């Protein structure tokens with residue numbers, strides 16, 4: 128039997144902790160895994176592109192557990208009532224190859240992306256950052272807002288989306304949470320939202336080299352959390368922002384970010400630092416108060432590995448955890464055909480494997 132987390136279960140697991148605490152715990156898991164970077168087998172994700180979107184497979188393993196995520200990115204989906212990003216994933220036991228957990232990862236991707244953004248910003252944003260511009264108020268928006276309110280101390284959120292209904296939704300959802308001391312400011316343009324911000328989060332969806340941020344919008348000392356550009360030909364920053372002499376660019380996994388990140392717009396020898404180096408204290412996230420720091424996020428398989436292991440742990444610890452018969456449980460493992468020939472298959476639950 129394989130542990131199973133569907134939408135109803137993820138709702139329960141997040142509700143029992145609260146979204147902010149869930150993101151905080153997840154950030155801790157992700158940080159610990161980034162700190163044992165060399166333990167992991169890593170590769171850029173496998174991407175299958177079409178004119179309207181991408182479908183990606185994201186594997187990672189530490190030799191004991193193996194994880195993969197299936198994820199898509201279809202920016203036009205929302206016009207037909209579908210999500211831009213959906214995902215699910217599997218955690219497996221390397222020793223036997225057996226799957227241990229099959230889980231939804233659509234909600235979890237939003238949670239882990241926000242957790243990773245906050246982890247990076249804690250090392251890269253100026254201490255005392257209180258004002259964040261949030262450009263793109265779609266599915267990921269609230270998660271970024273909650274993470275930065277809770278883990279960075281953001282107290283003013285300046286909102287802009289080309290679709291005012293997306294901002295209406297975000298204001299409604301965040302308003303209902305009554306996050307202590309958080310002021311929401313609707314802005315008429317990206318430039319208006321960004322002016323005076325300490326941190327700028329871009330989380331827009333458009334399958335092209337968009338220019339969400341132009342060089343003129345950027346002030347010394349800002350931290351840019353660039354989340355939405357995550358595919359070849361799909362970026363958010365004008366390349367001159369990255370080329371600033373005072374810019375410091377941090378990426379998750381350099382070989383993948385060269386293909387998918389904002390840095391795809393620059394030569395292959397453009398200097399970047401991997402997040403693991405910053406988290407381990409081997410490289411600064413920010414060296415000076417007036418530097419422009421840029422977290423060029425694309426989403427890396429290790430974040431999903433951490434999330435799946437965390438999910439399996441809390442799923443097993445808390446009541447109500449379901450399992451499904453994804454894999455046959457046979458008395459004679461050579462008699463697979465017996466399953467179809469009407470032989471009784473023993474589907475007794477296996478002892479749970481703890482992570």
Ligand SMILES: NC(=O)c1ccc[n+]([C@@H]2O[C@H](COP(=O)([O-])OP(=O)(O)OC[C@H]3O[C@@H](n4cnc5c(N)ncnc54)[C@H](O)[C@@H]3O)[C@@H](O)[C@H]2O)c1
Nearest residue numbers: 211263265266267288289290293330331332355424425426
């Ligand atoms: N880096 C990561 O780890 C990671 C993880 C998840 C999603 N993403 C990416 O983040 C982006 C957002 O994902 P989502 O699920 O919130 O998508 P979404 O479609 O729900 O929301 C995107 C929002 O961006 C807005 N937008 C588009 N162009 C804009 C512009 N020029 N200015 C302002 N707003 C604009 C849209 O109106 C929409 O409300 C996607 O591109 C997705 O691929 C990255």
